[in-house]
Amino acid sequence: MREVYKNIYLAELPLPNNPLKYLNFYIIKDQGKSMIIDTGFNREDTKEDIMKIFKELNLKPENTILFLTHLHSDHTGLATYLEEMGLTIYASKIDGDLLNNSVEKLDSMWQDTIQQGVWQGLEEDQLDIEDHPGFKFRPTAHINFIPAIPGEYIQIGEYNFEIIDLKGHTPGIVGLYEKEHKILFCGDHILGKITPNITFWGFQYGDILGTYLESLDHVYNMDIDYLFSSHRFLVDDHRERIEELYDHHDKRLDEARKALRKSGRSTVRTVTKQLQWDIKSKNWDEFPKAQKWFAAGEAHAHLEHLRALGEVTMEEEDGVLYYSIKE
Numbered sequence: 001m002r003e004v005y006k007n008i009y010l011a012e013l014p015l016p017n018n019p020l021k022y023l024n025f026y027i028i029k030d031q032g033k034s035m036i037i038d039t040g041f042n043r044e045d046t047k048e049d050i051m052k053i054f055k056e057l058n059l060k061p062e063n064t065i066l067f068l069t070h071l072h073s074d075h076t077g078l079a080t081y082l083e084e085m086g087l088t089i090y091a092s093k094i095d096g097d098l099l100n101n102s103v104e105k106l107d108s109m110w111q112d113t114i115q116q117g118v119w120q121g122l123e124e125d126q127l128d129i130e131d132h133p134g135f136k137f138r139p140t141a142h143i144n145f146i147p148a149i150p151g152e153y154i155q156i157g158e159y160n161f162e163i164i165d166l167k168g169h170t171p172g173i174v175g176l177y178e179k180e181h182k183i184l185f186c187g188d189h190i191l192g193k194i195t196p197n198i199t200f201w202g203f204q205y206g207d208i209l210g211t212y213l214e215s216l217d218h219v220y221n222m223d224i225d226y227l228f229s230s231h232r233f234l235v236d237d238h239r240e241r242i243e244e245l246y247d248h249h250d251k252r253l254d255e256a257r258k259a260l261r262k263s264g265r266s267t268v269r270t271v272t273k274q275l276q277w278d279i280k281s282k283n284w285d286e287f288p289k290a291q292k293w294f295a296a297g298e299a300h301a302h303l304e305h306l307r308a309l310g311e312v313t314m315e316e317e318d319g320v321l322y323y324s325i326k327e
């Protein structure tokens, strides 16, 4: 654990067997109320790590806020455990509700994920929701939370954090901005080295890649000296990193256009197979099942963005979606 700014500590919580490696766990300490940001996976080792930190910094659970940036299980896995310990939880209404709707297999978030797989043409891959990493490591009980409403503030000692809407990586991801000290806790909105996963969340959330790019525009214009991300190294220059992320998605959109030109009317699955992936497998059949969900979701988000731009059309046939480029 190290102090990264006055009274702000950073500890790394391991995420075994996960390409993200660890969660950057932040603690903002004050004599009165303190705050921790996100939790790591629901694992015994992680509980012990957090307990050690509480002891070392002399944090009192009843005087500590747990701020959840977004619903992913590497950020929320121990929310129930920490709530039982006496912490007060803040989460955005959207992600908090989604989290509470993903406890059981039959809950709406998993049923929606299964439906999306059918739309994407993944039925022939015979994926099971049990293969979905989000399902495997999900929290196993509901949480009670105070809605984190963008524009409202949380005061911790000398810091006055504004809750900031960062939606895109998830439908309701939020960050904390301290204007005077030029600090932004951004969750997974911007990461060093790794490109944040942007996936299709269902038509009710619209063009989510477009939404993500707008959230990037917003942060680009913010005055930030310290960008505290949730994984990997800390980014020095947020504008430089945002430009790299714009480039990444531009290239991806181009790949999707090329795939549609080559294959004509295509399912999301057909397009996904033609995109470049960092995974070491020769072809789609060898692609790890867990990654097929993510890959198709990402391709789908890009196709929906092209549709929002008016470049692509979509139609449904026998429950499967087909995309075509407008010539």
Ligand SMILES: [Zn+2]
Pocket: 070, 072, 169, 188
């Ligand atoms: Zn995430």
